[in-house]
Amino acid sequence: MSLNDWLRERLGLEALDHVIEKKRVPVHRHTFWYYWGGMTLFLFGVQVATGILLVLYYRPSADEAYESVRFLMTQVSFGWLIRSIHSWSANLLVGAAMIHMFSAFMLKAYRRPREVTWLTGMALFVLCLAFGFSGYLLPWNQLAFFATKVGTDIMGSVPLVGPFLARLLRGGDQITGGTLTRFFGFHVAILPLCMTALLGIHLFLVQWHGMSVPPGVEQPGAALKKEMKFVPDFLLRDLVGWLAALGALALLAALFPWELGQKADPYAFAPAGIKPEWYFGYMFQTLRMIPARVLGIEGEKLGIVGFGLAGLVWALAPFLDASDGRGARARFWSVVGALAIVYVIVFTLLAYRGGRS
Amino acid sequence: MRATLRFTLLAGLLLLGAPAARAAKDSCVDCHRGLDAPRLKAPAVGFAHDIHAERGLTCAACHGGDPADPEPSAMDPDKGFKGAPGRAEIAGLCASCHANVAFMKLYNPRPYVFSVAEWQTSVHAKLAAQGDLKVATCTDCHGVHGIRPPTDPAAPVFKTNVPRTCAKCHNADYMKDHAIRTDQFALYAKSAHGVALLEEGDASAPACNDCHGNHGAAPPGLKDVAMVCGTCHGREAELFEGSRMKAGLDALGKPGCVTCHGNHGVQHPTDAMLSAAPGGTCAGCHQPGSAAAQGTDAIVSGFQGLQNSVTHADSLLQVAEVRGMETGPGREGLKVAQDALVGVRAGLHSFDPKQIGAVLAEGAASSRKATDCGREALRDWRNRRLGMVLSLVVILILIGLVVAKIRQIEK
Numbered sequence: 001m002s003l004n005d006w007l008r009e010r011l012g013l014e015a016l017d018h019v020i021e022k023k024r025v026p027v028h029r030h031t032f033w034y035y036w037g038g039m040t041l042f043l044f045g046v047q048v049a050t051g052i053l054l055v056l057y058y059r060p061s062a063d064e065a066y067e068s069v070r071f072l073m074t075q076v077s078f079g080w081l082i083r084s085i086h087s088w089s090a091n092l093l094v095g096a097a098m099i100h101m102f103s104a105f106m107l108k109a110y111r112r113p114r115e116v117t118w119l120t121g122m123a124l125f126v127l128c129l130a131f132g133f134s135g136y137l138l139p140w141n142q143l144a145f146f147a148t149k150v151g152t153d154i155m156g157s158v159p160l161v162g163p164f165l166a167r168l169l170r171g172g173d174q175i176t177g178g179t180l181t182r183f184f185g186f187h188v189a190i191l192p193l194c195m196t197a198l199l200g201i202h203l204f205l206v207q208w209h210g211m212s213v214p215p216g217v218e219q220p221g222a223a224l225k226k227e228m229k230f231v232p233d234f235l236l237r238d239l240v241g242w243l244a245a246l247g248a249l250a251l252l253a254a255l256f257p258w259e260l261g262q263k264a265d266p267y268a269f270a271p272a273g274i275k276p277e278w279y280f281g282y283m284f285q286t287l288r289m290i291p292a293r294v295l296g297i298e299g300e301k302l303g304i305v306g307f308g309l310a311g312l313v314w315a316l317a318p319f320l321d322a323s324d325g326r327g328a329r330a331r332f333w334s335v336v337g338a339l340a341i342v343y344v345i346v347f348t349l350l351a352y353r354g355g356r357s
Numbered sequence: 358m359r360a361t362l363r364f365t366l367l368a369g370l371l372l373l374g375a376p377a378a379r380a381a382k383d384s385c386v387d388c389h390r391g392l393d394a395p396r397l398k399a400p401a402v403g404f405a406h407d408i409h410a411e412r413g414l415t416c417a418a419c420h421g422g423d424p425a426d427p428e429p430s431a432m433d434p435d436k437g438f439k440g441a442p443g444r445a446e447i448a449g450l451c452a453s454c455h456a457n458v459a460f461m462k463l464y465n466p467r468p469y470v471f472s473v474a475e476w477q478t479s480v481h482a483k484l485a486a487q488g489d490l491k492v493a494t495c496t497d498c499h500g501v502h503g504i505r506p507p508t509d510p511a512a513p514v515f516k517t518n519v520p521r522t523c524a525k526c527h528n529a530d531y532m533k534d535h536a537i538r539t540d541q542f543a544l545y546a547k548s549a550h551g552v553a554l555l556e557e558g559d560a561s562a563p564a565c566n567d568c569h570g571n572h573g574a575a576p577p578g579l580k581d582v583a584m585v586c587g588t589c590h591g592r593e594a595e596l597f598e599g600s601r602m603k604a605g606l607d608a609l610g611k612p613g614c615v616t617c618h619g620n621h622g623v624q625h626p627t628d629a630m631l632s633a634a635p636g637g638t639c640a641g642c643h644q645p646g647s648a649a650a651q652g653t654d655a656i657v658s659g660f661q662g663l664q665n666s667v668t669h670a671d672s673l674l675q676v677a678e679v680r681g682m683e684t685g686p687g688r689e690g691l692k693v694a695q696d697a698l699v700g701v702r703a704g705l706h707s708f709d710p711k712q713i714g715a716v717l718a719e720g721a722a723s724s725r726k727a728t729d730c731g732r733e734a735l736r737d738w739r740n741r742r743l744g745m746v747l748s749l750v751v752i753l754i755l756i757g758l759v760v761a762k763i764r765q766i767e768k
Contacts, residue, residue: 073683080683081741236763240756247752254745257681 019207023230028217033103037206038238039245040100043093044199046249047131050086051188058138060184062177065140066263073260084253090132092245094279097128098344105337108325109212110318117205120198122315127195132277134187140180145264146274148183149175154287157300158308175266215325281351282344283307288351314340383424384431385416403503412464419450444490448476451495475573491526491534498522498571514571517554519564520545541565544622563589582620583613596707616641626702631657652710659717660701666724667694673731680738687730693723 001009008014025034057076059068072079101121104110110118137148152175156166171178228234276284286307290299313320321333389401404410409418417424422438423431432438442450452473454460461468476482481492498514505512513522524542526532532539545551545565553562568585569575577585583603587594597603597613606613617638618626630638633650643649670691674684697720704716 070683070685074686080737233763233766236759236766239759240763243752243756243759247749247756250745250748250752254741255681257683257741259681260683260685 020231023207024210024227025230025234026211026213026217027226027228028213030107030214030217033099033107034211034234035238035241036096036100036103039241040093040096041199041203042238042242042245043089043096044195046089046246047086047093048192050082050089053082054086055188058184060138060181062140062180062264065138065180066260069139070260080257081253084256084258085249087258088249088252088256090135091278092248094128094132094277097125098279101125102337102341104212105314105317106334106341107212107214108321108330108333109214111212111215111321111325112318112323114205114209114212115318117202117209118318119315120202120205124195124198124202127191127198129279131187131191131195132279134183134191136277137175137180137183138187139260140264141261142264142268142271143261143274145175145266146270147276148179149270150274151276151280152179154300154304157298158304159301162304215330218325275351278348278352282347285347285351383415384427385420385422385424387427400502403501407502407504408506409504418454444494445485447494447496448473448482448485452476471572475570478573478575479570480575491531493526493574497526516560516564517558519566520551520555523565541621548622549625550623582615586614592703593706596704596712600706600708602706602708628657628661631705656705656710656713659714660698663694663698663701663717663720663724666721666728667691667698670694670724670727670731673728673735677731677734677738680735682734682738684730684734687727687734690723690726690730694720694727696720697723 025031054072057068057072057079059065069083073083074080104118104121133148133151137144152166152169155169156162158165167173169179169182170176171182275281283303287300287303290303292299294302317333317336322329324330386401386404389397392398392401400416404416415424416422417437420439420441421436422433423436425431426436430436432440452471455469455471456473458468458470461470477486481494484492485494500513505515507514507516509515510517512518520542527537527539527541529539546555550562553559554564566574567588568577583594583597587598594614603613606616617630618624629636631653633639633643633645633647633653635645637653639649639653643653670687674687674691677684677687697716701713701716701720704713707713
């Protein structure tokens with residue numbers, strides 16, 4: 001008995017063969033957007049791999065965090081590369097996740113029976129943002145310290161639960177070494193656990209329901225005219241994208257190595273022009289533009305409640321939009337999606353018109 | 358015993374009577390405010406903003422009389438009216454409260470208590486005792502009927518106002534009858550200290566009273582100069598104290614510090630000062646070519662070498678930083694080298710080539726470390742570029758192979 005046969009008998013690989021053989025990807029004018037889910041997954045894999053390497057050197061305390069990252073960047077072979085790739089890949093990951101989410105929205109991939117796939121995708125996107133927010137503080141540098149202070153201050157403005165949420169995140173009233181340890185715990189234990197569970201459900205549902213075909217392409221009652229096999233046709237095309245992403249990461253890491261800056265000093269003045277990471281930019285800019293008081297309500301609170309409601313509506317889109325993706329209601333939701341994309345792009349650019357933070 | 362009783366009565370009168378007097382009508386202020394003669398009106402107007410008025414004291418506290426009496430009889434000597442004190446009496450009048458610890462503690466648990474003994478050591482007090490009434494007394498510096506605490510920027514004795522307050526008397530016109538120099542303010546205003554205090558508002562820079570004292574103001578004696586400078590320049594004074602130079606200057610009867618740096622016109626020391634050539638400070642005593650001159654030249658060349666090395670390391674690190682490289686350890690080394698540059702300037706006051714050489718050597722080692730770090734960072738940067746190009750080539754080849762495979766499958 002060969003090793004292959006031995007494994008097939010024990011692991012039930014025939015079933016996997018069956019799935020691989022049967023899995024097809026629709027081919028039409030919007031097929032390009034199917035690649036972004038795989039791209040997001042690939043970048044997440046890069047994050048896991050580089051993150052594990054970083055943990056080998058990182059020490060999560062206020063006294064040692066900055067020094068350990070500096071040691072990694074200056075003394076460890078390719079330490080700078082691993083950290084730069086981790087940081088750049090995090091940004092590309094959020095970007096890919098955004099493209100994946102907006103394309104799924106615009107192509108109405110959330111239609112019945114894929115509502116739960118959409119909801120898990122939304123939850124995964126929120127987890128990506130949480131990964132970014134918690135990871136940003138870990139080098140314990142000046143910019144990260146004050147950006148986290150601003151970020152948790154904003155969270156503290158959430159009505160009713162804000163002060164509790166801010167204390168929960170900070171582990172006290174201020175950003176301290178305790179906050180750093182806590183953020184490290186979120187970043188390497190709690191969030192990965194949630195991510196793994198949700199990602200498993202999301203991928204299972206994608207496999208279970210197959211790829212969604214946009215309403216404009218779908219012919220009710222008729223089979224799709226053109227498909228390609230997932231393995232190897234689609235997977236090889238995915239691979240081209242992943243290799244291109246890897247090349248982009250190598251380019252970014254070598255040309256723009258991620259800065260470490262100055263060690264966090266709680267007693268120093270906040271650096272000028274603190275801005276959050278770009279993917280929080282549109283929210284930051286919106287809160288900045290809202291007047292201090294609107295109709296007697298505190299502007300920042302109003303903005304946060306607005307974002308909460310907008311996020312809820314966005315998540316519930318599958319239940320609010322027309323289930324067949326056609327008609328006036330469907331067109332209305334397409335306009336909502338387009339406006340959301342324009343809003344995010346414009347406000348992100350507005351937040352960063354003064355240069356990189 | 359009688360003095361204690363008198364103080365108790367005075368304090369009781371002031372504390373109990375003052376708020377009532379403030380609340381009730383104060384005939385002194387009411388009348389003087391309405392007078393036309395500026396000399397008589399100004400005290401009442403100015404006193405409204407006086408620290409004493411703010412603490413509840415009235416005119417009667419200094420001038421006596423009865424502020425409750427609305428008639429001119431308020432100024433009856435029988436009611437304790439003393440009128441305006443003469444210049445010779447002012448210090449004693451102020452001291453009657455300000456030199457009294459128990460009384461001053463009524464207003465501040467940790468009060469400044471005026472020392473009559475200290476005042477008597479001042480040149481001002483000594484000349485006053487000899488009948489020279491042109492010398493400064495309390496009101497000349499602190500003002501009168503509008504006195505502000507020294508912490509108030511409007512006070513003439515606020516840190517940045519002190520030099521101009523002293524110069525009100527210490528000028529050629531006022532001092533024409535006294536055989537003393539009057540160029541102090543002009544020199545000070547252009548000195549390193551004066552520019553820092555008067556132009557840059559740096560309150561850590563010394564004003565006149567920081568070197569001369571205030572209530573005991575006097576020129577420091579020859580032997581005291583280094584002590585005076587050493588209150589701020591502690592390290593330099595400490596090194597100078599144990600140096601051969603101090604012994605030499607003492608033997609010549611020359612003051613420390615001032616002989617090389619000057620006093621009121623002291624300037625930021627420059628490297629050019631360290632020379633026995635004409636124009637150099639050392640040339641004042643040492644001949645060009647002398648052993649001292651040769652020692653000075655060796656030290657100067659040593660720390661100019663360190664300075665060049667620090668500048669070179671800094672520019673290397675800057676180039677590396679602009680290219681996004683991490684230079685933390687290099688910056689730390691550079692900081693030590695820069696500290697050594699400062700340290701060697703302080704160390705010059707030991708006039709000990711061995712001690713100075715040790716500081717220079719430490720700085721040079723740190724500067725080399727910073728330079729090495731900068732070079733290493735730039736070498737690393739070049740290697741990264743090369744690595745990036747190689748990895749991109751590999752990735753492009755892989756992409757080409759995958760695309761070829763896709764085409765093969767499609768066929």
